[in-house]
Amino acid sequence: MDGLDERKVKIxxxxxxxxxxxxxxxxxxxxxxxxxxxxxxxxxxxxMSDLEDLGYLITPHTSAGRIPSDKGYRFYVDHLLExxxxxxxxxxxxxxxxxxxxxxxxxxxxxxxAKTTNYxxxxxxxxxxxxxxxxxxxxxLDANQLxxxxxxxxxxxxxxxxxxxxxxxxxxxxxxxLLLNSTLNGLSIPEINLGIISRMKEQAGEYSDIVGVxxxxxxxxxxxxxxxxxxxxxxxxxxYPELSDSRKASELIYTLEEKQQLKTLVSDSLNSESETxxxxxxxxxxxxxxxxxxxxxxxxxxxxxxxxxTVGIIGPKRMDYERVMDSLKELKTQLxxxxxxxxx
Amino acid sequence: MDGLDERKVKIxxxxxxxxxxxxxxxxxxxxxxxxxxxxxxxxxxxxMSDLEDLGYLITPHTSAGRIPSDKGYRFYVDHLLExxxxxxxxxxxxxxxxxxxxxxxxxxxxxxxAKTTNYxxxxxxxxxxxxxxxxxxxxxLDANQLxxxxxxxxxxxxxxxxxxxxxxxxxxxxxxxLLLNSTLNGLSIPEINLGIISRMKEQAGEYSDIVGVxxxxxxxxxxxxxxxxxxxxxxxxxxYPELSDSRKASELIYTLEEKQQLKTLVSDSLNSESETxxxxxxxxxxxxxxxxxxxxxxxxxxxxxxxxxTVGIIGPKRMDYERVMDSLKELKTQLxxxxxxxxx
DNA sequence: TGTTAGCACTCGTTCATCGGGAGTGCTAAC
DNA sequence: GTTAGCACTCCCGATGAACGAGTGCTAACA
Numbered sequence: 001m002d003g004l005d006e007r008k009v010k011i012x013x014x015x016x017x018x019x020x021x022x023x024x025x026x027x028x029x030x031x032x033x034x035x036x037x038x039x040x041x042x043x044x045x046x047x048m049s050d051l052e053d054l055g056y057l058i059t060p061h062t063s064a065g066r067i068p069s070d071k072g073y074r075f076y077v078d079h080l081l082e083x084x085x086x087x088x089x090x091x092x093x094x095x096x097x098x099x100x101x102x103x104x105x106x107x108x109x110x111x112x113x114a115k116t117t118n119y120x121x122x123x124x125x126x127x128x129x130x131x132x133x134x135x136x137x138x139x140x141l142d143a144n145q146l147x148x149x150x151x152x153x154x155x156x157x158x159x160x161x162x163x164x165x166x167x168x169x170x171x172x173x174x175x176x177x178l179l180l181n182s183t184l185n186g187l188s189i190p191e192i193n194l195g196i197i198s199r200m201k202e203q204a205g206e207y208s209d210i211v212g213v214x215x216x217x218x219x220x221x222x223x224x225x226x227x228x229x230x231x232x233x234x235x236x237x238x239x240y241p242e243l244s245d246s247r248k249a250s251e252l253i254y255t256l257e258e259k260q261q262l263k264t265l266v267s268d269s270l271n272s273e274s275e276t277x278x279x280x281x282x283x284x285x286x287x288x289x290x291x292x293x294x295x296x297x298x299x300x301x302x303x304x305x306x307x308x309x310t311v312g313i314i315g316p317k318r319m320d321y322e323r324v325m326d327s328l329k330e331l332k333t334q335l336x337x338x339x340x341x342x343x344x
Numbered sequence: 345m346d347g348l349d350e351r352k353v354k355i356x357x358x359x360x361x362x363x364x365x366x367x368x369x370x371x372x373x374x375x376x377x378x379x380x381x382x383x384x385x386x387x388x389x390x391x392m393s394d395l396e397d398l399g400y401l402i403t404p405h406t407s408a409g410r411i412p413s414d415k416g417y418r419f420y421v422d423h424l425l426e427x428x429x430x431x432x433x434x435x436x437x438x439x440x441x442x443x444x445x446x447x448x449x450x451x452x453x454x455x456x457x458a459k460t461t462n463y464x465x466x467x468x469x470x471x472x473x474x475x476x477x478x479x480x481x482x483x484x485l486d487a488n489q490l491x492x493x494x495x496x497x498x499x500x501x502x503x504x505x506x507x508x509x510x511x512x513x514x515x516x517x518x519x520x521x522l523l524l525n526s527t528l529n530g531l532s533i534p535e536i537n538l539g540i541i542s543r544m545k546e547q548a549g550e551y552s553d554i555v556g557v558x559x560x561x562x563x564x565x566x567x568x569x570x571x572x573x574x575x576x577x578x579x580x581x582x583x584y585p586e587l588s589d590s591r592k593a594s595e596l597i598y599t600l601e602e603k604q605q606l607k608t609l610v611s612d613s614l615n616s617e618s619e620t621x622x623x624x625x626x627x628x629x630x631x632x633x634x635x636x637x638x639x640x641x642x643x644x645x646x647x648x649x650x651x652x653x654t655v656g657i658i659g660p661k662r663m664d665y666e667r668v669m670d671s672l673k674e675l676k677t678q679l680x681x682x683x684x685x686x687x688x
Numbered sequence: 689t690g691t692t693a694g695c696a697c698t699c700g701t702t703c704a705t706c707g708g709g710a711g712t713g714c715t716a717a718c
Numbered sequence: 719g720t721t722a723g724c725a726c727t728c729c730c731g732a733t734g735a736a737c738g739a740g741t742g743c744t745a746a747c748a
Contacts, residue, residue, distance in 0.1 A: 027740050040692050045741065063699045063740050139481050141495060149493050149503070151485060159493070159501040234601055238594040249590070250582040253597060257578055371711050384721050389712065407711050407728045 003054055009080070010035060011047050012056055016068050016076045020318045023242065025065035070283045070317075073295070077280050077321055102126075102156065107230050109311065109331070114233025117327060119315035120256055124266045125228040126301075126309035131156070132188045133218060136180045138173060138210070148214050153307075160217040162210060172207065179203055180214060189219065227266065229259045240316040243293060251290040256314070261288050266310045269298040277301075277332065278325055283317055295319050299328035301335040311335075347398055353424070354379060355391050356400055360412045360420045364662045367586065369409035414627045414661075417639070421624050421665055446470075446500065451574050453655065453675070458577025461671060463659035464600060468610045469572040470645075470653035475500070476532045477562060480524045482517060482554070492558050497651075504561040506554060516551065523547055524558060533563065571610065573603045584660040587637060595634040600658070605632050610654045613642040621645075621676065622669055627661055639663050643672035645679040655679075 004012070014035050018026045028041040028048060048066055051057045056072040068076065106123050113121040135151040146162040183200055184192065197215060201208035220226055234256045237243045243252065255261050264287045269279050281287075281296040288296075291314065298312040311331060313324050348356070358379050362370045372388040392410055395401045400416040412420065450467050457465040479495040490506040527544055528536065541559060545552035564570055578600045581587045587596065599605050608631045613623045625631075625640040632640075635658065642656040655675060657668050 025740085029740080041740090042692055042694090042742095043690085046691090049742080059741090061699060063697085065740065135483070135485055135491070137481070137483050137491075137493075139479070139493070141479055141499075145499075147479070147481075147493070147495060147501070149481075149483075149491070151491060155485075155489075155505060157491070157503040157505070159503065161499060161501070232601070235594045235598040238590050244590045246582050246588045246590070246593070249593070250579045254579040257576070369711090373711080385711090386713095386721055386723095387719085390720090393713080403712085405728060407726085409711065 004056075007037065008047055008051060010037065011044060012051055012068075012072065012075065013080045015048070015051075015057065015066060016072060016080070019067055020320060023240065023316075023318055025060055025067050027065035030065070068317075070285070073282045073317055074285075077282070081322055081325070103228070103230075106228075107232070109335070110230045110232035113311070113313065113327065113331065114236060117313055117315075117324060118233075118236050118239060119313045119319060119324070120231065120233045120236050120252075121311070121313050122229055122231045122256070122259075122262055122265075123311040124262075124309045125226075125230075126303050126307045127227060127270070131307050132186055133184045134186075136177070136184060136214065136218075138177050138180070138214070140168065140170075140173060143167070146210065148217060150214070150218055158217060158220070160213070162213050165209070166206065168207070168210075176204065176207055176210065180211070184218070192218070227263055229262050229266065231256045231259065231262075237315075240318075242318075243316055248293060252294070252314075255288060255290045261290070262312075264288065265296065265298065265312065269310045269312070270300060270308060273300070276329070278328055280321065280325075293317065295321075297321065297324050297328060299332050301332050303335075348400075351381065352391055352395060354381065355388060356395055356412075356416065356419065357424045359392070359395075359401065359410060360416060360424070363411055364664060367584070367660075367662055369404055369411050371409035374409070412661075414629070417626045417661055418629075421626070425666055425669070447572070447574075450572075450653075451576070453679070454574045454576035457655070457657065457671065457675065458580060461657055461659075461668060462577075462580050462583060463657045463663060463668070464575065464577045464580050464596075465655070465657050466573055466575045466600070466603075466606055466609075467655040468606075468653045469570075469574075470647050470651045471571060471614070475651050476530055477528045478530075480521070480528060480558065480562075482521050482524070482558070484512065484514075484517060487511070490554065492561060494558070494562055502561060502564075504557070506557050509553070510550065512551070512554075520548065520551055520554065524555070528562070536562070571607055573606050573610065575600045575603065575606075581659075584662075586662075587660055592637060596638070596658075599632060599634045605634070606656075608632065609640065609642065609656065613654045613656070614644060614652055617644070620673070622672055624665065624669075637661065639665075641665065641668050641672060643676050645676050647679075 011031060014031050015026050018030060018034060028044040031044045031048075032039055032041040048057060051072075052059060052066060056069060056075060057066040058069045058072075059066055102125070106125060110121045110123045113123075132153040133150065134153050134155075135149075137149045139147045139149070141147045141161065144164050146164055146168065148160040148162055150158045150160070152158075179200060183196065187196075192215070200211050200215075204211045234253045237249060237252055243249060265281075268287050272279060277300040279298045279300075281291075281298070283295065284292050286292070286294070286296050293316070294314055295317045296312055296314050297319070298310050300308055300310055302308045311328065313319070313328065315324070355375060358375050359370050362374060362378060372385040372392060375388045375392075376383055376385040392401060395416075396403060396410060399413060400419060401410040402413045402416075403410055446469070450469060454465045454467045457467075476497040477494065478497050478499075479493075481493045483491045483493075485491045485505065488508050490508055490512065492504040492506055494502045494504070496502075523544065527540065531540075536559070544555050544559075548555045578597045581593060581596055587593060609625075612631050616623060621644040623642045623644075625635075625642070627639065628636050630636070630638070630640050637660070638658055639661045640656055640658050641663070642654050644652055644654055646652045655672065657663070657672065659668070
């Protein structure tokens, strides 16, 4: 494959694994001792030179060892990484209590993941593209304000306070509630089309304004605008010298703090479905410029039909892909379990 | 005052102002040119030596200039800082749109403040210690789940999904709603005492469990647990070399990210009321250990009677106290304006 | 032909050295 | 009380030597 014979593959594998551990350039002598096939450092040198010509390795300066190139990492991730059935990770020990707010759960997941992996993490709130309206309730707060509560299928609750321009008596309120629920319940957002909207507004008569606001709120609760992203463990990057210089660290942490750019990562990862739902971005493969010295591993989780979110791990290129990918797989299944419980 | 004659005060003032600008130790020659009272560097040297003996200045090493000590800063903040009526800051240009969620407003305020000041910022959600229940509504989500919506006086909305153990028909629901509202509306948390609680539970009969859960939710919505803190501009600290070394930066940013410790700062600042509502913590004066190389300026804002929060600015000790304190004063008044609007 | 030992060479890192600059403290003169 | 002058201290940056890790190449070996 790709001009690599078996021995070259073995050597490349050894080099990358060693580099993942040490973080420093790895020399020929190290490998000559490391591998089972007993070869002298000189032979290794020749092979390493070849591997460099083929683009898998890089010489940072004339007389250091070699470090993997992006292509090298890519090869490692694609071919060399066997997902061994590890003992089930200690993640279960982190009892994620039944918190009533999804926001809390997400924050906690991000924090836990950062703690166990020692990398920076992010998690997006699920996007309810196919989610259905379950329940809508309007209530009068006082003479001038109306409170709308919208509950979606996955028990996601949204509140909206609507200023009232006209008087609204209890009877009208009751009718409006009936209208909203009977029409919208069980519908997903794409199903609420213009026909339905105009018919509802017609039936609502003088209160069509209110219907409009409620519908906007429903739409909002699924729109990309509302995509919340939580991050944690940003300071973990200081554990890796290659990311700790103040320029890089500042840029990276800023990206994690501002979160705006992370949204592109989320949509990218949601769109490019791999079979496993796990995506690896090495260096420049990431859509985010400031992460060109990092690797990002993302996983897609799915609460229920079409309700998806992304969880990601950001670390140095020499991150422990094996462990990270295992953790994410484990987390995927756990997340399913958590959210199936009745919770908001 | 404090063994300082007028000339010493002038010199101290000059030294601190120069240091705020340059960030480096300031020497006698610099000051001898800077001040209006024409004195030679030798004279200044003598005075500086006195100021050091009095504890206002520090010699970082034998032959650098002097830098202010914490005591020096404190004197500067307390006596030397005249709050000049600056042109109204450009803060007004940042139109804080009418967002329906308070969370959004707070985040935006933190971000804006970080951008204009170039320091790290934090803002706490208001604590509703004296806030009153305005409206409570229970609705059946389905046969097994009940949705409780609680609205407090400042239009703060809280949702709670309650699993049902027993069947609940519409009539019972109506009665429960009536009971909750008629009893609790207009009451502040301290007013909801054991007497009221037990009377309500008695009246609720077989549904007393539900009343309990609702009351818990009410309590939660004001408890310290629920104190949310938003931060922004953490990476601004990299603009100040004295904070940028990776150990300090990492600790600081971690504190800002984790937010747990910031809560002590919030309560401290809420408790120690100054007339202006503005509090300055210099170095070790701050309750947070990791901020011993920083100064923190906090302001208390008040939405309505007893509904208070804290906004704070974290920067190097040589922060521009004048500008920061002005910004915070300005912000205080603006925050009032924002939250008086009907919003959640 | 593939493998290995040996050697010269390169380059980053560390450490000590050294001069310049900035600033102080002291003394003596005004 | 103020100032000029001077010796002294210390930081900082540049310079260079010693060192170690690692390579590439060549020649010898199986």
